[in-house]
Every structure is written in structure tokens, then in C-alpha cells.
Amino acid sequence: MDDHQEEGPEKVKLFGMWASPYVLKVRWALSIKGVEYEYVEEDLRNKSSDLLEHNPVHKKVPVLLYRGRPVAESDVIVEFVDEAWSHRGGRILPDDPYQRAMARFWVRFVHDKLSPPIWKWFTAAPGEGQEAALGAAVEQLQVLEDLLAVGGKEFFAGESVGLVDLSLGAMAYVVPMYEEIIGVRLVTEERFPSLSAWMGRFLDSPPVKDHPPPVERLKPRYRAMREAFLNMG
Structure with a gap:
């Protein structure tokens, strides 16, 4: 867990694993938008009950938890981050x-x-x-x-x-x-x-x-x- 934390109604949590390029892609997207979050490192050989609960379909990282609701799959998460924080940072997807x-x-x-x-x-x-x-x-x-x-x-x-x-x-x-x-x-x-x-x-x-x-x-x-x-x- 690191110091990227945001309290209040928009509290964000990211479940990841250090070696995953997909997790890193999401962290880069969150950085572009200036979103603070809590990072949770997962052991994929012993997956947490939280990860399995929030991603029951694929049971893998990354998973973004936003206002208690999970978003899974890195490409989906990146687009969600761009839309959810459209008013912050640079645009990840073009407007056109x-x-x-x-x-x-x-x-x-x-x-x-x-x-x-x-x-x-x-x-x-x-x-x-x-x-x-x-x-x-x-x-x-x-x-x-x-x-x-x-x-x-x-x-x-x-x-x-x-x-x-x-x-x-x-x-x-x-x-x-x-x-x-x-x-x-x-x-x-x-x-x-x-x-x-x-x-x-x-x-x-x-x-x-x-x-x-x-x-x-x-x-x-x-x-x-x-x-x-x-x-x-």
C-alpha cells in the first residue's frame, strides 16, 4: 500500500500486482488524471477474498474500486478513468x-x-x-x-x-x-x-x-x- 489515497465519497482503490504491465497502464492513466488512490498489492498465487469478490469473472488484476463499485480489465478501466475524471488532467481519449x-x-x-x-x-x-x-x-x-x-x-x-x-x-x-x-x-x-x-x-x-x-x-x-x-x- 502506498501514499496515493483519497478519502471521501470518491475514494478509489486499485488491486494490482507489481509485475503486471496491465496494472502499470492503469497507474499511468490515474497519474495523467491526477487521481489519488489506495493501492493493494495482490499475491496471485493466493488471491484475496476482496479480489475474487470484485472480479468474479476473470479473477485477476487490475481491478479499480470506485465508490464501492468495481471496474475490471485494464482497457475498460483506462477509458472509465478518462470519463469519470474528465474534468481533471489531460484527456486520454480524443474528444472527436x-x-x-x-x-x-x-x-x-x-x-x-x-x-x-x-x-x-x-x-x-x-x-x-x-x-x-x-x-x-x-x-x-x-x-x-x-x-x-x-x-x-x-x-x-x-x-x-x-x-x-x-x-x-x-x-x-x-x-x-x-x-x-x-x-x-x-x-x-x-x-x-x-x-x-x-x-x-x-x-x-x-x-x-x-x-x-x-x-x-x-x-x-x-x-x-x-x-x-x-x-x-
Whole structure:
């Protein structure tokens, strides 16, 4: 539990787990809106009765408790935070309906098209399978490179962190760890200049500086994950 607490009718509580990029995404969104909250660290091997009560469907983190009512799933929570505190901080979703729809489209792109080949590349043994995953990841990263390069935007949302940036945020610190563990570069300044610059800007942005990813704690965790997948092969 940390010092982010808000008393009164809008008391907010976040159930999370330190290693979860989905929890971190919600913490970044709350930071953008300047929302104070109570943070509860969960042991996912021994889930609390509160977590199971508030998220009986998925039984996982993150879960946001607002005025005693739970909101689950990170993407749903981020949009809820933006709407519930629309009068505070910066906007996470665009005001324009078309731009808002496009932001949601690119969030789905991250989930459906980008994340799977990057994960497969990381967990595959050296060989044709890993090379194929690398090629697929590069192809999807190029789509994002082209999107970001249009107009020379600082972030996918424009001049500040928005919905797409938050959904891609884990990539900014996870991909460098994957690269270090495997010994192969995926995102380089030569190959993806706009995306590479975005990763640096995102990690240096106010919400991320408020809650930086625990990279040194995560590295052995990811090394163990890769070893487990390789041993299964």
C-alpha cells in the first residue's frame, strides 16, 4: 500500500500486482488524471477474498474500486478513468468521435497484431520459427512507425500521452529486456527512428516517471519465462 489515497465519497482503490504491465497502464492513466488512490498489492498465487469478490469473472488484476463499485480489465478501466475524471488532467481519449474510434482501433491492433509475434519471437528457440516471428513483428512495427511518422508526432495521441501510447507503453521497457535476454535487437534507431524516439519519450513522460517500470526486478522473471518455454520445446 502506498501514499496515493483519497478519502471521501470518491475514494478509489486499485488491486494490482507489481509485475503486471496491465496494472502499470492503469497507474499511468490515474497519474495523467491526477487521481489519488489506495493501492493493494495482490499475491496471485493466493488471491484475496476482496479480489475474487470484485472480479468474479476473470479473477485477476487490475481491478479499480470506485465508490464501492468495481471496474475490471485494464482497457475498460483506462477509458472509465478518462470519463469519470474528465474534468481533471489531460484527456486520454480524443474528444472527436472519429479520432476516438481510431484510437480504439489501434489499441486492438496492438493486442491482436503486434503483441503475438513479439511474444512468439521472445519465447521461441533459435531457428526458423523465431526468424518467422521476428519478420512478423518487424512488419507490424513498421505499420506503427509509419503511423507515428505522419506529421512528426511526439506521441500517438499528439503532444501528450494518450490511449494508444498507454496500450503500447509496455513495449517501451519490455522489448529492450527481450533484446538483452535474446541478444538480438528488434527496435533500432536505424530501422524504426520514430518508434525508437517515441520509446524514449514515453519512458521520460510524467505519468511513467511517476510510476516507472521495475525493470531490474522484471529481468530475472522474463529470463525464467523464456527458459521455461525453451525447456518445453
